[in-house]
Amino acid sequence: MSSIQDRVIEIIAEQAVLEPADVTLDSTLEDLGIDSLGLVESIFAIEEAFDISVPFNANEPKKSGFDISSVRAIVAGIERLIAEQT
Amino acid sequence: MTRVVITGAGTINPLGADVPATLEAMREGRCGIGELEFRDVERLSIRIGGQVRGYDPETVFNRQQLALYDRFTQFTLVAARQAITQAGLEFKGELAARAGVILGNSGGGMTTLDDNYRSVYEEGKNRVHPFVVPKLMNNAAASHLSMEFNLKGPTFTVSTACASSNHAMAQAFQMVHGGITPVMVTGGSESMLCFGGVKAWEGLRVMSRDACRPFSANRNGMVQGEGAAVYVFEELEHARKRGAEILAEVIGFAMTSDAADIVMPSKQGAARAMAGALRDARVDREEVGYINAHGTGTAANDKTECAAVADVFGAHSDRLMISSTKSMHAHLIGATGAVELLACIMALRDGVIAPTIGYEEPDPECALDVVPNEAREAHVEVALSNAFAFGGLNAVLALRRFA
Numbered sequence: 001m002s003s004i005q006d007r008v009i010e011i012i013a014e015q016a017v018l019e020p021a022d023v024t025l026d027s028t029l030e031d032l033g034i035d036s037l038g039l040v041e042s043i044f045a046i047e048e049a050f051d052i053s054v055p056f057n058a059n060e061p062k063k064s065g066f067d068i069s070s071v072r073a074i075v076a077g078i079e080r081l082i083a084e085q086t
Numbered sequence: 087m088t089r090v091v092i093t094g095a096g097t098i099n100p101l102g103a104d105v106p107a108t109l110e111a112m113r114e115g116r117c118g119i120g121e122l123e124f125r126d127v128e129r130l131s132i133r134i135g136g137q138v139r140g141y142d143p144e145t146v147f148n149r150q151q152l153a154l155y156d157r158f159t160q161f162t163l164v165a166a167r168q169a170i171t172q173a174g175l176e177f178k179g180e181l182a183a184r185a186g187v188i189l190g191n192s193g194g195g196m197t198t199l200d201d202n203y204r205s206v207y208e209e210g211k212n213r214v215h216p217f218v219v220p221k222l223m224n225n226a227a228a229s230h231l232s233m234e235f236n237l238k239g240p241t242f243t244v245s246t247a248c249a250s251s252n253h254a255m256a257q258a259f260q261m262v263h264g265g266i267t268p269v270m271v272t273g274g275s276e277s278m279l280c281f282g283g284v285k286a287w288e289g290l291r292v293m294s295r296d297a298c299r300p301f302s303a304n305r306n307g308m309v310q311g312e313g314a315a316v317y318v319f320e321e322l323e324h325a326r327k328r329g330a331e332i333l334a335e336v337i338g339f340a341m342t343s344d345a346a347d348i349v350m351p352s353k354q355g356a357a358r359a360m361a362g363a364l365r366d367a368r369v370d371r372e373e374v375g376y377i378n379a380h381g382t383g384t385a386a387n388d389k390t391e392c393a394a395v396a397d398v399f400g401a402h403s404d405r406l407m408i409s410s411t412k413s414m415h416a417h418l419i420g421a422t423g424a425v426e427l428l429a430c431i432m433a434l435r436d437g438v439i440a441p442t443i444g445y446e447e448p449d450p451e452c453a454l455d456v457v458p459n460e461a462r463e464a465h466v467e468v469a470l471s472n473a474f475a476f477g478g479l480n481a482v483l484a485l486r487r488f489a
Contacts, residue, residue: 036386037349040291053131058291059307059385 004050004082005075011045012071025072039068046078052085054078089322090262090337091488092431093330094175096168098161099313099425100136100415104168108425109432111414112440113461118415119298119309126281132293135279136311136416154217155230156195157277161314161421162227163234166271170235173318173330175269177236184267186239187228188258189316190250190274192420193283195222200282227275231316239267248380250274251315251423252473252481256339258319259483268324273424275314284310290349292384298417300381300410301388301456303447308382311416315424334434335486337468338367344478351387351474356380356394359480363470364398367484371399374406375466376433378426379456380474381410381442382417389451391472396454407464409442409457423473427483430469434487439464 006020013020016032023032029039036058043054054077056064066081067073097104100118101111111118122135143152143160155163177185198221205211220226225243232241240261244254251274258272278284287293287310294307325332340362344355364371380391388410396403411429418425429440438461445458471483 035350040289043291044289056291057294057306059294059305063306 004079007049008046008075008078009071011049012042012074015042015045023071025070025075027071029068050078050082052078052081054081087263088265089335090259090319091322091325091335092317092333093320093325094169094171094173094318095315095333095428095431096165096172097313097315097425097428098138098141098164099315099418100138100311103141105428108428109436112411112429112432113438115441115443115460116414117443118311122279122284124280129281130284130288132284132288132295134295134309135284136309136418137279138313154221156198156221156226157312158191158195158275158314159227159230161277161312162189162231162275162316165273165275165314165316166231166235169316169318170271173320175318181269182236182238184239185237185269185271186241186267187232187237187271188240188242188244188254189228189231189272190244190252190254190420190424191224191227192245192247192250192276193278194224195226196278196283197280198222200280203282231271235271237271245420246479246481247475247477248417248419248422249473249475249479249481250420252471252483253341255317255423255427255483256341256481259336259339262319262321268321270319271316272319273314273316274421276419276421277312278419279310279312294383297444298383298413299444299446300379300383300413300442301392301449301452302445303449305383305385305388308384308412309416311418313415313418313425314421315428317424317427332488334431335488336483337369337486338363338484339482340366341481344480346478348478349476351390352478353390353394353397355478355480356391356472356474357397359482360394360398360470360472363482363484367468369468369484372402373468374399374402374470375464376430376439376469377406377408378429378469378471379408379410380472381412383410383412387474389449391474392452392454403454407439407455407457407462409440411440413443423471423481427471430471430485433464433466433469434485437463437465439466
């Protein structure tokens with residue numbers, strides 16, 4: 001596992017009040033019980049952790065160009081943003 | 087119970103510096119939203135808003151007043167002077183002792199706070215102006231208004247985020263309706279368009295970067311605005327005796343709490359507020375011709391609001407008109423219900439329905455007559471004004487045409 005992936009899972013687990021081991025790459029935010037506010041808070045934590053800017057508008061999550069359909073998709077999106085922005 | 091009428095109205099907002107200018111802009115479907123202009127705006131990712139332009143405080147207030155008046159207080163006084171002049175009331179003796187002020191406001195003196203935080207944190211200064219507290223407190227506007235016009239009755243400020251003004255006006259209505267006072271001055275004011283104010287909103291990720299397009303399938307969030315609107319609510323008999331011009335009658339209201347989520351709207355909470363206002367006003371739902379929507383332009387609000395309207399009005403929801411003037415003046419947060427009441431008065435008195443501008447694509451989840459892009463002429467007997475705040479606090483007012 002990459003360290004980016006570990007860190008993202010850690011942030012999502014903290015938001016979901018779960019152990020990181022309970023968050024799998026296939027988990028969806030809904031599975032983990034993360035609602036819209038939890039999502040916005042997770043994105044903020046991710047931006048702070050990696051010093052990146054995530055293009056996410058809660059009004060049009062599908063058009064944001066940032067896939068949040070699963071933990072795997074989120075990790076991949078963050079890896080791409082880090083590559084682009086650093 | 088005493089009937090309550092509106093005998094004065096005043097405003098300053100992104101569409102105009104008084105009521106006639108604002109109504110003309112609404113009739114023409116003009117947009118008051120533009121590029122934000124203030125210090126550090128380049129550090130924001132959201133750079134549009136409904137700013138009040140062409141307003142020079144120094145031509146309206148003297149130096150001593152400006153030292154004490156935050157922008158939200160200035161807007162309040164500008165609007166109140168117009169409203170009280172139109173009403174033609176002078177407050178003295180018994181009337182002064184009973185008449186008061188109830189205003190809605192959410193952020194208080196946000197620009198005062200922003201300027202002074204900047205000076206102590208960023209610039210490292212250790213001394214602030216002595217009037218910071220009296221300038222930024224949420225009740226400053228209501229207090230200065232009561233002082234300027236000698237209003238000595240019940241006076242306070244209501245702070246319920248985006249429903250502040252509607253809660254305030256509902257309280258003022260209730261006081262006149264219940265015979266506590268023959269006259270109340272009421273409405274709301276807001277001025278959060280400064281770096282810290284917009285930065286805080288940016289964090290929620292619900293703001294649009296390009297436009298406020300309520301009910302349109304391609305809507306992508308809210309746009310913030312600033313300004314004020316103030317009204318004179320008066321006992322019908324009191325107004326009649328002195329031959330005052332009556333703009334509209336306030337006939338009822340309801341308030342509800344979703345008791346569910348701090349930011350997500352609830353269909354049930356909104357529906358209970360609209361149904362409650364109809365009950366309080368003793369009108370049949372078929373009598374309602376126009377609803378001024380909360381219509382923020384967020385994905386969540388607009389579909390929830392339309393579903394709530396469909397629940398309350400049934401088949402009649404296809405016959406009534408509902409528009410969001412936030413598409414033109416933006417979301418004035420604690421002042422928004424006050425400015426939006428102008429659209430209800432225009433519908434009832436002038437028979438002109440303000441449009442929802444920026445409407446580009448129908449959304450099956452908002453399948454009501456949203457008066458897209460162009461104002462319309464129509465005869466309306468009863469209008470509702472919706473406000474559904476963060477925190478799940480809802481307030482709906484009902485008005486009737488006065489003939």
